[in-house]
Amino acid sequence: MTIExxxxxxxxxxxxIKEFDGVRAVNDVSVAIxxxxxxxxLGSSGCGKSTLLRMLAxxxxxxHGTITLGGKDIVGVPPYQRPINMMFQSYALFPHLSVWDNxxxxxxxxxxxxxxxxxxxxxMLSLVQLGAYGKRKPHQLSGxxxxxxxxxxxxxxxxxxxxxDEPLGALDKKxxxxxxxxxxxxxxxxxxxxxxxxxxQDEAMSMATRIAVMSEGRILQFGxxxxxxxxxxxxxxxxxxxxxxxxxxxxxxxxxDHVIIDTPEGRHYVTHGITGTMGMPVSxxxxxxxxxxxxxAPTLEQRAVAGEHGYNCVQGVVAGIAYFGNExxxxxxLDGGMVLKATRTNAARHDDSALKRDQxxxxxxxxxxxxxxxx
Amino acid sequence: MNFLKNLLTLRWITGRRVVIAVPFxxxxxxxxxPFLIVLRISFTEADNGxxxxxxxxxxxxxxxxxxxxxANYLFIAEDELYALTYLNxxxxxxxxxxxxxxxxxxxxxxxxxxxxTVRPVLLMLVMMPFWTSFLLRIYAxxxxxxxxxxLNNFLISIGAIGExxxxxxxxxxxxxxxxxxxxxxxxxxLYANLVKMDVxxxxxxxxxxxxxxxxxxxxxxxxxxxxxxAGTMLVFIPAVGxxxxxxxxxxxxxxxxxxxxxxxxxxxxxxxLASSVTVVVILLILVPMAIFNKYKADQEARS
Amino acid sequence: xxxxxxxWFGRGWLSLGYLFLYLPIVVxxxxxxxxxxxxxxxxxxxxxxxxxxMNDSEIIGGFGLSLRIALLTAFASVVLxxxxxxxxxxxxxxxxxxxxxxxxxxxxxxxxxxxxLSLLLMLVSVxxxxxFPERGLVTIWLGHTLLGMAYAAVxxxxxxxxxxxxxxxxxxxxxxxPYQVFFLVTLPNIKQALGSAWLLTFTLSLDDVxxxxxxxxxxxSTMPIVIFSRARLGLDPRVNAVAALTILVVSIGVIAxxxxxxxxxxxxxxxxAAAAKG
Numbered sequence: 001m002t003i004e005x006x007x008x009x010x011x012x013x014x015x016x017i018k019e020f021d022g023v024r025a026v027n028d029v030s031v032a033i034x035x036x037x038x039x040x041x042l043g044s045s046g047c048g049k050s051t052l053l054r055m056l057a058x059x060x061x062x063x064h065g066t067i068t069l070g071g072k073d074i075v076g077v078p079p080y081q082r083p084i085n086m087m088f089q090s091y092a093l094f095p096h097l098s099v100w101d102n103x104x105x106x107x108x109x110x111x112x113x114x115x116x117x118x119x120x121x122x123x124m125l126s127l128v129q130l131g132a133y134g135k136r137k138p139h140q141l142s143g144x145x146x147x148x149x150x151x152x153x154x155x156x157x158x159x160x161x162x163x164x165d166e167p168l169g170a171l172d173k174k175x176x177x178x179x180x181x182x183x184x185x186x187x188x189x190x191x192x193x194x195x196x197x198x199x200x201q202d203e204a205m206s207m208a209t210r211i212a213v214m215s216e217g218r219i220l221q222f223g224x225x226x227x228x229x230x231x232x233x234x235x236x237x238x239x240x241x242x243x244x245x246x247x248x249x250x251x252x253x254x255x256x257d258h259v260i261i262d263t264p265e266g267r268h269y270v271t272h273g274i275t276g277t278m279g280m281p282v283s284x285x286x287x288x289x290x291x292x293x294x295x296x297a298p299t300l301e302q303r304a305v306a307g308e309h310g311y312n313c314v315q316g317v318v319a320g321i322a323y324f325g326n327e328x329x330x331x332x333x334l335d336g337g338m339v340l341k342a343t344r345t346n347a348a349r350h351d352d353s354a355l356k357r358d359q360x361x362x363x364x365x366x367x368x369x370x371x372x373x374x375x
Numbered sequence: 376m377n378f379l380k381n382l383l384t385l386r387w388i389t390g391r392r393v394v395i396a397v398p399f400x401x402x403x404x405x406x407x408x409p410f411l412i413v414l415r416i417s418f419t420e421a422d423n424g425x426x427x428x429x430x431x432x433x434x435x436x437x438x439x440x441x442x443x444x445x446a447n448y449l450f451i452a453e454d455e456l457y458a459l460t461y462l463n464x465x466x467x468x469x470x471x472x473x474x475x476x477x478x479x480x481x482x483x484x485x486x487x488x489x490x491x492t493v494r495p496v497l498l499m500l501v502m503m504p505f506w507t508s509f510l511l512r513i514y515a516x517x518x519x520x521x522x523x524x525x526l527n528n529f530l531i532s533i534g535a536i537g538e539x540x541x542x543x544x545x546x547x548x549x550x551x552x553x554x555x556x557x558x559x560x561x562x563x564x565l566y567a568n569l570v571k572m573d574v575x576x577x578x579x580x581x582x583x584x585x586x587x588x589x590x591x592x593x594x595x596x597x598x599x600x601x602x603x604x605a606g607t608m609l610v611f612i613p614a615v616g617x618x619x620x621x622x623x624x625x626x627x628x629x630x631x632x633x634x635x636x637x638x639x640x641x642x643x644x645x646x647x648l649a650s651s652v653t654v655v656v657i658l659l660i661l662v663p664m665a666i667f668n669k670y671k672a673d674q675e676a677r678s
Numbered sequence: 679x680x681x682x683x684x685x686w687f688g689r690g691w692l693s694l695g696y697l698f699l700y701l702p703i704v705v706x707x708x709x710x711x712x713x714x715x716x717x718x719x720x721x722x723x724x725x726x727x728x729x730x731x732m733n734d735s736e737i738i739g740g741f742g743l744s745l746r747i748a749l750l751t752a753f754a755s756v757v758l759x760x761x762x763x764x765x766x767x768x769x770x771x772x773x774x775x776x777x778x779x780x781x782x783x784x785x786x787x788x789x790x791x792x793x794x795l796s797l798l799l800m801l802v803s804v805x806x807x808x809x810f811p812e813r814g815l816v817t818i819w820l821g822h823t824l825l826g827m828a829y830a831a832v833x834x835x836x837x838x839x840x841x842x843x844x845x846x847x848x849x850x851x852x853x854x855x856p857y858q859v860f861f862l863v864t865l866p867n868i869k870q871a872l873g874s875a876w877l878l879t880f881t882l883s884l885d886d887v888x889x890x891x892x893x894x895x896x897x898x899s900t901m902p903i904v905i906f907s908r909a910r911l912g913l914d915p916r917v918n919a920v921a922a923l924t925i926l927v928v929s930i931g932v933i934a935x936x937x938x939x940x941x942x943x944x945x946x947x948x949x950x951a952a953a954a955k956g
Contacts, residue, residue, distance in 0.1 A: 059847055079850045086851045092844035096866040106852030140949045157852070390856055395772060398762040398827075402781040405824045409800035416799055482695045485688035497692070499936045504699050506928045508885045510902050511921040514909045515702030518709060518718050521913070525705055525718050558699065587684065616789015618888050623909055633888075636791045650799065653792050660787055665780065 010035035010193055011056075011161060016065035018051050025051040026062075027217030033210075038187060038194045040208035042201060044240075048217040049197045053163055056195060057086045070160060080109075086163040089170070091150040093138040099125075099149050100134040106157045124152040127186060144175050151183070155190055162187065164196035168203050180206055201241050205229070213237045229287075234375045238285045245291070245340050246373075247284040254278050260311070261372065265336045269311035271367040276374055283373045290369040291342040293330060293355060298364045313364035316340060318355050330355065332363055410657070417447055417650035447651035457635070457652060461659070464631040467546075467621075468614035471553040475561040475610050476603065478554070483565035483602075484595070487572070498566065505559040513552050513623055520548050520624075544626030552624040553614060561606040568602025569595075616656075632656060703925060710918035718913070727915040734916055740901035744884050747815060747900065751822040751883035752876045758823065759830025759875060760868075764860075766831070767838040785828040794892030797821050801893070813895030821889040826879035833878065837871030838864075 011033040018026040026048045033039045041049040054060045056067065058079030067075050074082055085106070093102050103124050107117045125131045128148035138146055147170070154162060167183060168176045184207050187194050198204050204211045205225045212222035213236075221233045232238035235246060249263030254276065261268040261284050268284045276282065292298070298313060316334035325346070332340040340363055355361060451457045486497045504512065519525045520542040527539040542548055576598065580590040596603075618633035625631070636656075639649040713724035731737060762782045769775070785793055801817055804810075841864070849863040850856070865872075887902045894903060901920075908914045 057847075057851060059850075079847070080853045080855055084851075086848070088844045088848055090842060090844050092842065092848035094845060094848075094863060094866075096869075105849075109853035109858070136953075137949075139946065140953045142953050142955075145953070153852070391769065394761065395765050395769065395778075398758055398765060398782070399774070399778055401758055401827075402762075402778070405797070405820060406781050406784065409796035412800045412803055413796045478695065478698075481688075481691050485692050488688065495936060495940055499932055500696060501699070502936075503925075503929055503932050504703065506881055506932060507703065508902075508921070508924055510885060510887055510905055510909075511706065511917070511924060512702055514905070514917060514921070515706045517909065518705060518913055518918075519702060521718065523718060528719060555698070555702065587681075612787050613789075616791060618789070618791050619906070623906075633789055633791045636789075636795065640795060646799065649795060653795055656792060657788065661780075661784065664784075664787055668776075668780070 007037075008035045009033070010070060011195070012066075012068040013052075013056075014066045014068075016052070016055065016067065017063045018048075018055060018060060019063045024217050026055070029065075029214075029217070029219055031212060031219060031222060033193065033195060035193050036191055037209040038184065038196065038207060040204040040211045041195065041197045041214055042199070042204040042211050042240075043214035044199050046216075047214040049214050050165065052214075053086075053165060053195065053197045056161070057084060057163055058082050083157075083160040084163060085154040085157055085159040085161075086165065087147075087150050087154045087167060089166040091138075091146050091170075093146055093149055093153070095138050097137075098134065099130065099136050099138070099141070102138070102149060103153045103156050106153065110157065120156055124156050127155070127189070128152045143170055144179065147171065147179065151186065155186075155192065158190075159192065162192045162194045164194060166198055166200075167196060168198075168200070176203075183207065205241070213240060215240075231371060232285065232373065235283055235285075235373050238283075238371065238373060243288050243341055245286045245288065247286070247338075249282065249284065251276055251278050251280045251282060258367075259372065265334055265338055266314050267311050268370065269367045270370050270372055274372045274374070276372075280374065285371045285373055286365055286369065288329065288341045288343040289345075291340070291363050291365045293332070293342050293344065293361050293363050294353070295355065295359060295361055297362050312367055312370070313362060314340065315360070315362055318357055318359045318361055321355070321357060328354075330361075332361060334363075413650045413653050416647055417654050418445065419647050447648050448655070450648070451651055451655055457655075460630050460635045461632050461656070463629070464615045464617075464633070467549065467553065467629065467631060468611050468617075470550060471557055471614045472561075472607050472611040474550070474554045475558050476607060479558055479561035479565060479606065480603070483562050483569055486562075486566050487569035494570070501559055501562055501566075505563065509556055510619060513556060513620055516548065516552050516555065516624060517543070520551070544624070546626075546629055549621055549625040549629045552620045553617070556620060557610045557614060560609045564605040564609060565599065565602045568599050568605070572598055706918050706921040707925060710915060710922040712915060712918075715915060727919040731916050731919045736899070736904050737901060737916065737920060740899050740904040743815065743898060744900040744902065747819050747822060747890075748880045748883040750819050751826050752880035754819070754823040755826030755830045755879040756834075756872055756876050758827040759879075760834050760872065762827060762831040763834035763838055764864075767835055782831050783828060785825045786832070790825070790886075790888035791892075793824065794821060794889045797824070797889075798892045813893060814898040817893040817895070818890050818898065818900065821893045822879075822883040822886060825886075825889065826882055829878055829882065830875040833875040834868060834871050837868045841867055 009032040013029060013031050013033075016026055016029045017024060029048075029052060031039075041052060043049045051060060055062050058074070058077065062075055065075075066073060069083070074084075094105065097105065100121055103121045104117050107120055112120075121134075122131070125134060128151055130145060130148055130152070133141065133145065133149075138149070141149065147167070168179060171179055180203065196204075196208065208225060210222060210224055211228050212219045213228065214220065215236055221228060221237045223231075228237065229241055232241065232244075238244045238246070247261070247263040247265055247268065249261045249268070251259055251274075252262045252267075253260035254274075256273045258272065259270050259274055259276075261270065261282060263284065270284070274282075314334050314336075316332040318330055319333040319339065320331035322329045327343050327345050329341065329343045332342060334340055342363055486494065486501075489497055517524070521527070522539040522541065522543065524543075526542065527536075530536045531539065572595065576594050577590050580594050581587075585593065615631075616633050617631065618637060621629050621631045621634050622637075625634075632652075636649060636652055639645060639652060643649075708720075709718060710727055711723050711725060712718075712720055713726065714721040762778075766775075766779055766782065797817075797820065798813075801813060801820075805812075845863055845867065846859050849859045854862060885902060886900075887906050890900045890903050891906075894900065905917055905920065908917055
């Protein structure tokens with residue numbers, strides 16, 4: 001994200017635990033969320049992200065732990081007294097009220113004077129570009145329009161924290177891309193701190209300033225999207241975000257500036273040190289777009305890694321090709337049995353070096369493009 | 376101890392508790408208390424001293440005497456009449472439910488399969504008898520089935536029979552009345568269920584080679600199970616305790632538990648006996664219901 | 679079975695079915711205009727029974743009483759039934775829940791004779807102890823409400839279950855205290871169910887014989903009680919007249935509401951389709 005802001009912890013979640021009938025849906029989560037950032041909780045269903053969000057909103061009470069917003073403890077404060085508003089996955093627009101009344105609903109509960117409410121509602125309507133739709137009822141709106149009303153309604157009270165529950169889940173693909181940008185634009189314009197929950201990594205990666213990957217009630221890793229993608233800290237995260245090839249082996253050379261990992265498929269030369277020991281079982285993670293495929297063996301110049309040869313290169317047969325228009329994805333059956341996934345951008349309209357099925361190929365990559373995972 | 380302490384502080388009165396208390400208290404006074412009173416009376420003896428329900432406890436000279444008469448229950452257990460009447464009620468209710476199902480299922484089925492523009496009209500035509508007074512519709516059958524009723528007059532006038540058929544106050548008239556009264560109660564839940572059924576299931580069946588008849592028995596009927604159960608319950612359960620229809624259309628052979636209780640109470644004035652019968656009937660109904668509910672709750676918890 | 683056969687079999691079955699359902703109703707109405715008293719033989723058109731009905735104080739008085747009781751019952755049943763439905767739907771755990779659920783639905787499965795009997799015995803006991811209430815309107819209303827509440831609870835509960843729970847959470851999120859949530863969001867969204875429950879319990883009360891018989895006192899005979907006693911003795915064309923009038927009212931009501939519902943549904947569909955196009 002382009003906003004440069006001094007990181008100012010605003011929402012502090014400490015050792016949060018939520019138990020249902022002895023099962024921990026949220027298992028000791030601690031994270032500090034900065035003012036003005038868009039923080040995404042990413043995970044598949046059942047990982048606890050929705051429960052965590054609901055605890056922030058006040059619909060669930062934590063079994064243990066604290067939540068502090070702007071210095072004030074909010075655990076125990078009922079949802080209608082928190083300076084937090086939520087945009088629901090199903091939008092939850094009141095079907096018996098017009099768009100105007102939906103947005104004004106929260107303002108009326110605060111007892112604001114009538115003209116102030118009117119001004120605020122108009123402001124919100126123009127923010128989401130639905131100025132002419134004030135009199136309509138929710139069923140008279142399209143899905144995208146309903147979402148904008150839901151957003152306007154949740155921002156009307158100028159909350160200190162905005163919660164988004166799967167914001168783009170109900171939209172179709174084309175609409176989703178456009179809405180992503182619009183949504184981020186509006187949130188940044190308003191400048192509100194935002195926590196969103198999603199199972200869609202594209203959504204998280206493109207919208208959030210920082211992402212927390214969750215599984216089984218715990219946060220496995222959090223950081224900026226680029227960090228998470230290029231430097232996953234464990235196999236789960238590496239595999240969850242995007243695609244990844246994992247070679248399992250052990251450390252055979254352990255130096256401060258490089259390590260060598262021996263795996264059944266070949267030897268890997270990694271151009272950075274790791275915290276580990278000799279012989280430790282590790283996985284080498286290589287992203288598909290970092291792999292080069294070609295029919296001939298790579299030249300020495302290509303394969304040279306810090307003066308060493310014979311590393312980071314495997315051979316195999318093209319087993320499957322999937323053409324996506326902008327890129328092509330290849331599944332290569334390696335001699336050792338593992339299936340390697342590599343992708344190639346289709347930069348030119350015609351590619352004479354295009355690979356075919358059952359063709360024998362060489363796959364190789366740079367030692368700097370690799371991450372060693374110890375768990 | 377905590378409970379009492381909280382009771383004394385007003386903190387006990389939360390919004391939630393008030394909301395629960397309102398219907399709870401009403402039900403306790405309107406339902407539970409009467410039942411307990413019936414229970415108490417069932418253990419007494421009918422007094423001839425103008426007290427239709429006897430005394431259970433007397434306090435004389437500092438001596439509390441408890442007179443619990445279980446003879447009423449023994450009487451019920453021994454006298455065949457009550458068991459027979461109850462079984463009779465079950466029998467007629469079952470016949471009614473079965474006939475309603477046989478007539479009502481195809482009815483609801485064809486209603487559901489009609490064109491979407493016609494369906495609301497068909498539904499409306501079933502609603503009208505449903506909302507019309509039960510009592511009046513039963514009364515109508517008296518005029519039809521009586522010895523000089525419409526049916527007999529019609530059959531005689533076309534020469535089909537010479538003498539009027541004795542149709543009133545028979546098992547036949549009772550069943551006709553019961554089925555007639557309860558038919559909409561079977562049709563409506565069945566229709567609600569069948570109309571929601573996805574036609575694509577039948578298309579899939581046809582695609583896989585099933586004839587329409589096979590598709591009906593193997594797909595439509597099983598999928599409408601919940602509707603069948605709902606309709607059957609809606610007919611069977613009230614039919615067991617029905618009073619008006621057996622009284623107006625039934626006869627000596629159609630003694631049902633509703634009439635039996637009424638007679639016991641109003642005609643014989645033996646309130647303790649009527650109470651005992653009541654208690655027994657309640658137990659006979661509530662115990663299976665409780666078991667059924669528990670079973671349903673367990674099933675839901677497991678899924 | 680070919681499509682053709684199926685279609686005509688269907689039409690045949692439906693026709694016979696409707697004939698069966700409507701024959702008695704038609705007979706009732708037709709014979710309310712019969713000039714002869716006893717036999718079910720048509721002997722000429724006459725509206726004398728309607729005229730006699732106007733002077734029939736027993737029936738008119740009974741109708742007035744029934745109407746009042748039905749109105750009171752409908753309101754009380756809907757209020758209590760909504761309470762009960764709300765409690766059962768929203769509060770999953772509280773002590774005595776099973777007993778409560780059982781008591782709410784028990785009147786549905788118990789024969790009215792039993793309910794009537796139990797209530798009467800309680801009323802007589804209370805009367806002996808406190809001297810009131812006299813059996814009459816209030817006592818009949820009590821019994822009807824007990825039964826009506828059970829029906830209302832079923833109707834309202836099924837609607838509460840369907841309703842999107844997020845609506846209530848959204849309301850709380852926007853600043854509504856729990857009781858405000860109920861009045862501002864829940865209630866408007868179960869309006870229709872409340873309406874059907876009202877109609878249902880109203881009709882139930884208006885038509886009830888057994889409970890009314892047990893719980894009425896001297897001079898408080900509801901219309902069904904009057905009709906029932908006359909029906910027991912034989913045929914009375916004045917009853918036919920009452921029936922015809924009832925059928926008229928019900929028909930108008932059913933047709934009007936069906937048309938209204940169909941029209942609002944059509945309008946709504948058009949609006950949704952228009953919205954989807956943008």
